[in-house]
Amino acid sequence: MxxxxxxxxxxxxxxxxxxxxxxxxxxxxxxxxxxxxxxxxxxxxxxxxxxxxxxxxxxxxxxxxxxxxxxxxxxxxxxxxxxxxxxxxxxxxxxxxxGLIDTHNHFAWGALGKTSPLNIEYPAVTSIEDIKEQVRLAAANLKSGEWIIGSRWDAGKLLEQRDLTAADLDDVSPDNPVWLLHTSAHYGVANTKALELAGIDAGTPDPNGGVIARDDEGNPSGILADQAMALVADITPPVSVEDFVRAVSERVGFLNAEGITTIKDPEIDQRHWDAYKTINENGDLSVRVFALWRVPDTMAEARELLQHIRPIMNRGGDAVDLISGGIKIYIDGSGTARTAWMYDDWNENFTDVDEGNTGLTYLETDLLLAQIRLFHDAGVHIGTHAIGDRAIDFTLDSYDRVLTDKPTMSLRHSIIHCNLPTAHAMDLMVKLQRDYDAAYPEVQPAFLWWIGDVYAGNFGAERSRQVLPLRTFQERGIKWAGSSDFDVSPYAPRYALWAASAREAMLGTYGENPWGTDESISVHDTLRAYTINAARQVFLEQKVGxxxxxxxxxxxxxxxxxxxxxxxxxxxxxxxxxxxxxxxxxxxxx
Ligand SMILES: [Zn+2]
Missing domain, CATH: 2.30.40.10 (Urease, subunit C, domain 1)
Known part of the structure; x- marks a missing residue:
């Protein structure tokens, strides 16, 4: 027409x-x-x-x-x-x-985080002293030994321009264990009380896929990254289905107020699924939710998860409001903690080199490939977290292998974040999208702004210009979908619409455009990534988008x-x- x-x-x-x-x-x-x-x-x-x-x-x-x-x-x-x-x-x-579709939004976790009385998110706090004051106030209202939990702090937006340490928190909370998750959700800081409860000391080795940061004497500094976070996170007070029901019900309307009508929640477990089901049955779920289940670390647990979700997978069926749609696998860490998997050493402060650090993989690469194969062969849609250039190549090479071995159309496996794709990765995206309707980047333009200062500092002057090459995607016909990764960055799509075009870091620590503007795109291209392209990534393009x-x-x-x-x-x-x-x-x- x-x-x-x-x-x-x-x-x-x-x-x-x-x-x-x-x-x-x-x-x-x-x-x-x-x-x-x-x-x-x-x-x-x-x-x-x-x-x-x-x-x-x-x-x-x-x-x-x-x-x-x-x-x-x-x-x-x-x-x-x-x-x-x-x-x-x-x-x-x-x-x-x-209606806009956010293809990567940890809404259940993020909504829960917003219910915490502890607000350590910029701009409510702008210094380590501000955060200490918040923790001191929280401790004053608790009995000795009760946990203080917070999230969303970001060193890049703090006056001191450094990470928090256990010692910072010990000053204001010697008797209450504290765990403050960084805004990337890939690292956090614990105080000494929490480290003690977790049994972490100078002799504790780094777990596979994780880092226990240490000071010059080799003592834990309080920072725990990636797979090391579980050492503390697993002993914090449990969160119930009811907690998620309350948090999501209270806050889902805020998504609608920003124009969002569908989200892909990329990392659920049974509690989140039960919570979303309850809210949907109550008639209070005013966004449709397409959920990905987080794959556990061992092959045995991965097989167990597959058996568990098989009967409730309803992707591409009649359900449109709540869909159990696939699984999520992590390849690497993050750009803020410099744990994403790279070919070359990470940078620091834009021009320094973080000598010898090329990041990490969450699991052995053989095991990651075996997990991808397991779910692909079972016909399950896969979302794979990959930030570093090497992690992205590994992801696409793995997709290429399993698709060649078992050709299956339209599983639409995704590369979540896809921050620094190589030319090889882009060639494979073109090929796999064309031949199998698979290998779609699900990216977050607002990263360039919200965590952009630290991010650019870590990627360094040269690589930063290649981060999120959205114009190249457009020119090569690579379909991609937009998202926020809330609560890593705010969910409002207006920030992505702006950032994909402006490519400005928030505070300009390394200049206004450390990313350059060669890869800027139009508002229309970003809107398309948030509508019809995103609808394909939740398998609803015949119904919405x-x-x-x-x-x-x-x-x-x-x-x-x-x-x-x-x-x-x-x-x-x-x-x-x-x-x-x-x-x-x-x-x-x-
Ligand atoms: Zn995420």
């Missing part, structure tokens, strides 16, 4: 009104209603509708009835469909998009025209209305 304005993006399209509110008109007096039995419940007019259909059509109006989009097209086509009960909204020339007749009515009306505002303003755009399955799940109060 072609619409009046044709299929190209009109960059000079000006909104007729930038009013934040929407104008609601009653059509009862206009005298040309259709029979109300077939009339839409809702009509949006005077809109810049970015449909994201195959032809990239632009439309001006949409009709919705029940949970479906019933018509898309010009004003002249859509207005006459209205009946006496139809709500008509004049969008004022602003942008309307499909574009505004087309017959699809589920997941729609966002934005408060301005995303295509004509300055790039810097993208960070501030807000929905005025979010629909999921045709239901209003968010409406701005003014």
């Amino acid at each position: 072609r619409y009046a304005e044709g299929k190209t993006m009109s960059m000079c399209h000006r909104p007729q009104s930038l009013a934040l509110g929407v104008l609601m008109l009653c059509l009862a007096a206009c005298g040309q209603q259709s029979s109300d039995t077939i009339a839409p419940d809702l009509i949006l007019v005077n809109a810049h509708v970015v449909t994201m259909d195959a032809a990239d059509s632009i439309a001006q109006a949409i009709a919705v009835r029940g949970d479906r989009i019933t018509a898309v097209g010009t004003e002249q086509m859509i207005r006459p469909l209205a009946g006496p009960q139809t709500e008509l909204i004049d969008v004022g020339g602003n942008t309307v998009t499909p 574009s505004i087309e007749e017959g699809k589920l009515a997941d729609i966002v009306v934005w408060d301005r025209d995303l295509y004509s505002i300055p790039v810097s303003e993208l960070k501030e755009v807000k929905p005025v209305l979010t629909l999921m399955n045709g239901e209003v799940v968010y409406r701005a109060s003014n």
Whole structure:
């Protein structure tokens, strides 16, 4: 179908009104209603509708009835469909998009973290002294021995520009064990009390795939990275299904307020699944959730997980609101802790070299390949965490091997993060996407901004320019999907829309654009990664991800025209209305 304005993006399209509110008109007096039995419940007019259909059509109006989009097209086509009960909204020339899909959002964990009274996230804290004060206040309200748990601190945003240590925390909490997870979720800091409870001392060896950081005398500094985190995390107070139900129910509406209608929660266990099920059954799950199960470390446990999830896997079936969709495997660590797996040594402070450190793999590579093969051969969709160039090559080589040995179409295995892909990796993405409908990057443009200062410092001046090569993806026809990795970076997609174009680090520690701008892309490319491309990564592209007749009515009306505002303003755009399955799940109060 072609619409009046044709299929190209009109960059000079000006909104007729930038009013934040929407104008609601009653059509009862206009005298040309259709029979109300077939009339839409809702009509949006005077809109810049970015449909994201195959032809990239632009439309001006949409009709919705029940949970479906019933018509898309010009004003002249859509207005006459209205009946006496139809709500008509004049969008004022602003942008309307499909509901946004965040393909990597640890929402259950992140929502739980937000319920903690301890707020050590920037900008609530800007120094180590601020964090110490928060911990001191928390300790004052607890009995001796009770745990203090927090998350989301980031050395790159602290005045002192260094990681916390056990000694920092001992000053303010000598008797209460403390565990503060870094915003990357790939490392954290424990105080001496917590280290003692975990049995960690100078003689404790680093576990496989993990690092116990040590001071000059060889004593644990308090920082535990990757697989070493479990030593402390496993002895913290347990979190129940009810805790997750409460946290997710309370906060899911915030996703709708940012235009999100679907998430892929990439690391669930039974508690998260039970919580999502309960919330869905209560009718309170206002985003659809596609979940990946975390694969445990041993082959025996991996086989057990496969048996456990087989009966409840419902990817590509009739379920659209809660989907047990696949599994997640970790190859390497993170860019913030310099534990991602690299060919060359990590940098530090942009130009220094972290001599001898090329990161780590979570498990032996033979075991990682065997796990990928196990789930691939069973027909399970795989999401693989790979950040470093070497980890990404390993992931794609593994996908190539298992797909060659057992060719299977459309499992859409993904490379989660895919921060520094080599030319070889990109060649394999092109090949595997074409031949098997597999090997899609699921990336987080907001990393460049939110954790961008430390990140650029670690990747170094030269490699930073190759991080997240989104323009190259576009030019080579590599389909990729957008995401936040909440709570590593904030979930609001507006930050990704902006960051993918601006490529600016938050504080400018190594200059405003340590990433360069050669790999900048347009708002439209990022929106496509957050809609139809993302829909493919949750196997729902026939149902959501574009505004087309017959699809589920997941729609966002934005408060301005995303295509004509300055790039810097993208960070501030807000929905005025979010629909999921045709239901209003968010409406701005003014
Ligand atoms: Zn993640």
